[in-house]
Amino acid sequence: MNIPMKPELEQILLSRKIQPTAMRLLVLEELSRVNMAVSLNELEASFDKADRVTLYRSLKTFRKHKLVHSIEDGSGSLKYALCEEDCECKPEELHAHFHCNKCNATFCLKDYHLPVSGLPRRFVLEEMNLVLKGLCDACSA
Numbered sequence: 001m002n003i004p005m006k007p008e009l010e011q012i013l014l015s016r017k018i019q020p021t022a023m024r025l026l027v028l029e030e031l032s033r034v035n036m037a038v039s040l041n042e043l044e045a046s047f048d049k050a051d052r053v054t055l056y057r058s059l060k061t062f063r064k065h066k067l068v069h070s071i072e073d074g075s076g077s078l079k080y081a082l083c084e085e086d087c088e089c090k091p092e093e094l095h096a097h098f099h100c101n102k103c104n105a106t107f108c109l110k111d112y113h114l115p116v117s118g119l120p121r122r123f124v125l126e127e128m129n130l131v132l133k134g135l136c137d138a139c140s141a
């Protein structure tokens with residue numbers, strides 16, 4: 001996956017109505033670079049001098065504007081991954097995730113959509129969290 005250049009990163013933020021601050025650009029760049037879901041701790045570890053609160057706020061802003069979605073992968077910390085360009089984070093847009101039991105990485109399975117039909121009457125779906133677990137390509141080799 002290509003890492004977008006700065007003007008593109010700015011454009012991505014603006015298209016989500018997020019003011020492109022220096023820190024938000026860095027966080028977006030990092031999320032694009034790793035191409036997997038990251039926790040706040042992992043994000044913090046990849047920055048030399050960024051305070052945790054600022055990082056956390058950036059992630060929260062990103063999530064509110066549907067630039068990222070969050071995943072509970074069972075590792076104990078919430079992880080965040082970039083959404084597809086036009087994602088509105090609706091249940092029918094949700095996809096499954098894959099968690100590697102060995103390296104603890106979590107990946108979006110973007111083509112693995114979840115069934116949203118078959119709910120009992122008057123049940124309203126708001127979230128769905130399907131995590132497949134096993135070994136990622138690097139760990140299964």
Ligand SMILES: [Zn+2]
Nearest residue numbers: 069083087089
């Ligand atoms: Zn989304």
Ligand SMILES: [Zn+2]
Nearest residue numbers: 100103136139
């Ligand atoms: Zn792995």
Ligand SMILES: [Zn+2]
Nearest residue numbers: 081107108109
């Ligand atoms: Zn995902």
